[in-house]
Amino acid sequence: MTTILRITKKEFGAFFSSPIAFIFIGVFLAATLFIFFWVEKFFATNIAEIRPLFSWMPILMIFLTAAVTMRLWAEERRAGTLEFLLTSPVSPCDLVLGKFFACLWLVGVSLILTLPLPVTVSFLGPLDWGPVLGGYVATMFLAAAYIAIGLFVSVKSDNQIVSLITSSLICFLFYLIGSDMLIGFFGNRGAELLQLLGSGSRFESITRGVIDLRDLYYYLAIMGVFICLNIYALEKIRWADNPVNSRHRSWQLATALLIANFIAANFWLAPIGQLRADMTHGQIYSISETTRSYLGQLKEPLLIRGYFSAQTHPLLAPLVPRLRDLLAEYAVAGGDRVHVEFIDPTEHPDLEQEAGQKYGIRPVPFQTASKYQAAVTNSYFDLLIQYGDQFEVLGFRDLIEVKVQGDQDLQVELRNPEYDITRSIKKVLYSYQGGGDLFATIAKPVTFTGYFSPDDRLPNELVTLKQSISELTAEMKKEGGEHFTATVVDPDGGDGNIAKKLENEYGFRPMALSILDTRSFWFYMTLSSGDEIVEIPLPEDLSKESIKRAMETGLKRFGAGFAKTIALNTPRPQPPMPQYGMMEPPGPQFNVLHQLLEKEHKIVDTDLASGHMPEEADLLMVVSPESMTDKQLFGMDQFLMQGGTVVIAASPYTIGVRNGLTADNKPTGLEEWLKFHGITIGDKLVMDDRNSAFPIPVQRKVGAFTVQETKLVNYPYFVDIRPDGMNQESGLMTGLNQLTMTWPSPISVDHDKNKERKVTRLLESSDDSWLSTSTTITPDFQTYGEAGFAAGDDRDRQLLAVSVEGKFTSYFAGKPSPLAAAEAMTAADPATATDKSEETKGVITRQIDHSPESARIIVFGSSTFASDDAISISSSTMQTSYLNPVQMLTNTADWSLEDRGLLSIRGRGHFSRTLLPMSRDMQMVCEYLNYALAATGLVLIWFIKRNIVRRNEKHSLALLQESFGRI
Structure with a gap:
């Protein structure tokens, strides 16, 4: 190894004794930076990754390594020093490896000078360092394979140009075998085989961030084969004009066996896919x-x-x-x-x-x-x-x-x-x-408790329903065995402590057939398992099938392995205008949100108009509400009182984008309800200097003509939220590195009302955000220049999403039920009065005044950020599918339902790591900074080389002076 190291140093120093090394490194840096910023259009793709740096490396290395190796042996031949080397007491293996490592060191120095590029990108966005490491490892192994090929070609030719062309052709052939331009002509099996043989396809596999032993060994095999051929070629030169003997045949056999083993090991390793390391953040190419x-x-x-x-x-x-x-x-x-x-x-x-x-x-x-x-x-x-x-x-x-x-x-x-x-x-x-055993996945025993008044106090419909419940619990007892028990309690029995407990702890209160009926009764149901209690809602139609579904839904909340049900309230498409048969301008649509939620959950669309939630609902999601009625609020309120989670995405502004940008201030109907619970969505819009682009139609004067163009502008109403504005500890942001909130409004929390609840700030704007009351959301470039809007003075972070969890009091506590009030108005109106048989059914005014501790309200201050229009705009701007807003709401659903299994692997798409928003000037600064750093690196190498030369000269001079002094 000492001999190899000395040869390596000598050859490495020889590179810098002439302009060869500086030309190599300079061309390499210029080519990589030009490809990165100009050919691959780094800033235009808007992805925080370094793969464009390595995308052309398999082709770039072909010519660079061929240029470096073409002279190593050919120059020895031309200068007549090859024979001297081969007759020296140094083995051909040491000579080959010394030159090989010298070339590899040169490539390593060149790659080190590119390190400022990934460092720069890491400041511009959430860079995944796994593919960066994979790219540098792949480049070193690729360069080593190409260098071995170039050295072998160089030893077979005494002409440097011939050596350059030949080695370039051989390396290009290895690249071509697995390239897209060739494998497209073959089927899947043929393409896979070619990719196993191609240097470029193996390189791309590693640059993904997956370091596979099979890929690394492929390059080692090429190195081994051509280094063996190189050593054998030198040995043949030593035998020139000598008769063939047993030693020559031994060399031939040993070389052939080594090459055969290098090649055969590739086939042996091919089916072994477990020997690999996924270096990507979150290991997106491996199962978790x-x-x-x-x-x-x-x-x-x-x-x-x-x-x-x-x-x-x-x-x-x-x-x-x-x-x-x-x-x-x-x-x-x-x-x-x-x-x-x-x-x-x-x-x-x-x-x-x-x-x-x-x-x-x-x-x-x-x-x-x-x-x-x-x-x-x-x-x-x-x-x-x-x-x-x-x-x-x-x-x-x-x-x-x-x-x-x-x-x-x-x-x-x-x-x-x-x-x-x-x-x-x-x-x-x-x-x-x-569709199987409900109790199979429930770890702890379940108890059903029915808080029922005696039959003589119940309406006839509930007496029948009570009998159906008795039959259902008997069936469940038979199915669940010791895992299920059922009890029925009369709250008014005994000393009335049970009724007081129900009112104080659960918020239950006596029911009435209607607002005009003075008779009251109890009819509530709960399921409990361990410390968790689920209230079973009373179905609207009071049928046995409906109560069975409600009880099964409650049981599924205790078990693992059941899909959850989300009740989704979104705007409905506008009906045609009767007189013209034309459509009204449609409001925001949420088809993408519906489709994504439906992939994991059962979705039930509900308008809450009846004042009742679907019996099977596990979570309520209200998106872009407008003018909600008391009945709708009551249905939402009572679901919260049952311990449910209500997710709201709302803003006081309705945004129109189809016929120009418009903003109208329209009430959601949730203002008083949210304020009662200590949450307020401000009647303003948040604007932020950290924002996403928006395609705006711009008119430009050309002489007497007006040309309308679409221009991408930084739009302050599209607030760009990065990890510093996300609550990473909540677990709700898993898989999200960026989120665009469109036309958001600020949220404020009354901490006095929520002092006994858990308040979690989920999303915030940047420190450079401000509030605006203007409904003019179209940029005015003539008045405000490039910004398009007047800049605000009072700048601070704004809360854009919040979660409040704990025990809530009903907004309707102490008030008559809106359902019973509606029934009373109907009964008082002779035009709408029903016959006696229908009137006796009435409306059962079941109302809960308090929620358990598990109740939760989650509010997002934007009604449009997950709409189809917003997703379409962002996708067209980023030139890829942009689903982060709907993934945010999907995360929220899973997080709320404690169904968080997929949270850790959702949102890990390759194109999800976007750059921070920056101006054109900032982009140019980043680009030219890397040019300057590359040039500085070259200058630094020149200074180091000069200092080493001067030190060696002084050392040599000192030795000479010492020698002359002795003489």
């Missing part, structure tokens, strides 16, 4: 403990079947091996309970027919190109997850994420494969369990 926990709940075999056609779109083909590797981990983690298979439906007609008829899987037309012509190919790119009789299908639109970088330049990545697959597993698992 969350996934393992769901797989551990499997009682029946789970089938995961991939339907992938041999011929598919070239951008999708490289994703298939990644899915194979990931699903192989599922198979290992699930053991015998998970069966993974991949098929080409065109080769299995019976399975293709089953896929279409049973699972609704159809081929998708993709434009492809074969060796002979361009065509439209109908191909499959689907995953089937089946458990028992339940199944979910993931198509290519569910699995991929697309980033548009130009008119025809697309970047396609797997969006978040573990989340998509595990979510589907969870859904089929819970759906299957939901």
Whole structure:
């Protein structure tokens, strides 16, 4: 090793004794920075990542390493020193390795000078350092492989130009084998084989942030093969013109065996996918403990079947091996309970027919190109997850994420494969369990308590319902055994302590048939398990089937493995105008939110107009409310009093974006209800210097003509919230690095009213935000210049989302029920009075005055941030699907329902790490700063080299003086 190190130092110093090293490093830095900022358009893509730095590295290294190695042996031949080296007491292996490591050191120094680039990006956004580390490791291994090739070519030629061209061609051939331009002509299997042989495809695999032993060994194998060939070539030069003998044949055999072993080990390692390290933040390419926990709940075999056609779109083909590797981990983690298979439906007609008829899987037309012509190919790119009789299908639109970088330049990545697959597993698992034994997943015994008055005090409908409840509890007792008990208590019995306890602790109070009826009675139901108590709502139709659903919903809250139900209240589309048959300008729509919530939960749309919540609801989500009535407030209020969670996304302003930007101040109807609970949504809009872009139509004068253009401007009403404005400790922000709140209003909390409740500030604007009362939300560039709006003076952080948890008092406590009041008005109006038989049914005025400690209100100060329009605007601006707002509400639902399994792996998409908003000047400063740092690095190297040369000269001079002195 000492000899190798001395040769390495000598060769490394030789690079800097001429301009070769400085030319190499300068060209390398100029090329990488130009590619990063200009070719890959770093600021335009708006993603905090360094992969553009490495995207062209496999091609760039071909020419740079060929230029460095072309002279190493060819120069020795030309200068006539090769024969001297080969006859010296230094082995050819030491000579080859010394030159090899010298070249590798030069590449290492060049890469060190690029480190300011990732450091700069880390200040501009949430950079994941895993892919950065993977990129540098991949570059060193790639450069080592190319250097070994260049050294071998150099020793076979005494012409530097020939050596440069030949080594470039060989390296380019290795790159071409696995490139997209070639694998598009082959099917999935052929493409996967070519990717295993291609230096570029292996490089891309590591730069994702996954360091796989198979990929690293691939480069080691190339190094080993060509270093062996290099050593053998030097030995052959030493034998020149000598007769062949046994020593020569031994060298040939040993070299052949070494090369064969290097190559064979690749095939031996190919099926081993467990020897890898996922360096990405959150390990987005590996299965997590969350996934393992769901797989551990499997009682029946789970089938995961991939339907992938041999011929598919070239951008999708490289994703298939990644899915194979990931699903192989599922198979290992699930053991015998998970069966993974991949098929080409065109080769299995019976399975293709089953896929279409049973699972609704159809081929998708993709434009492809074969060796002979361009065509439209109908191909499959689907995953089937089946458990028992339940199944979910993931198509290519569910699995991929697309980033548009130009008119025809697309970047396609797997969006978040573990989340998509595990979510589907969870859904089929819970759906299957939901049809089975309710008590199988409940750890602690459950007690049903019915607080019922005697039959002679109950209305006839409740007497019948009481009998149905008795039958249901008997059935559940038989099903649950010791896990279920049922008791019935008369609150008015004894000394009345039970009635007092119900009123003080639960907020229950006697019911009445109507507001005009003086007779009262008790009819409440609870389920308790351990310390948790769930109140069973009285169904609106008082039927046995409805009360059964309500009781099953209550039981599912105690068990694991059941899908939760979310009652969703969103604006309804406007009906056509009768006289013209035209549509009114539609309000905000929330179809994307509905679709995303529906992937994990059961969604029940409700308008709350009846004053009742759906019996099966576990959570109420009210988005963009307008002029809510007392009945709607009562339904929401009583759900809160039952210990439920109410999520509200509201603002006093209605925003219109379809026919120009408009803002109208319209009441939500929630103002007094929220204020009663100590929460106020301010009648202002928050503006922030830290904001997201918005496409604004701008008119420009060109002579006598007016040209209208669309311009991306920094829009202060789009508040850009980063981790410093998110409550990371709550767990609700898991997977979110950025969130845009559109046209938000500030939230204030009355801490006197909430001093006994838990108040959690969830989202805040930056310190550079201010409030505005203006309803003019269109920028005025003529008046206010580039900013478009007047800047506020009183700047401070504004609360944009808050959670309040604890014991609440009903807004209607001490007031007559709105439902009973409506019934009284109907009964008093002869025009609407019903017959005697209908009137006796009446309305049961069931009202709870206090909630348990588990009740929670979560408020977001924006009614539009999760709307389809806002998502569409942000997606078009970022040139990729932007789902952070709806993921925020999905996180909120899971967090509130204690169903937080998928929170840790949701929102980990490749394109979710956006840059901080910055001006054009700031972008230029960052760009030119990196140019300056690269130049400074070159100058620093020159100073170090000069100091080393001067030190060596002084040392040599001292030795000479000492020698002459002795003479």
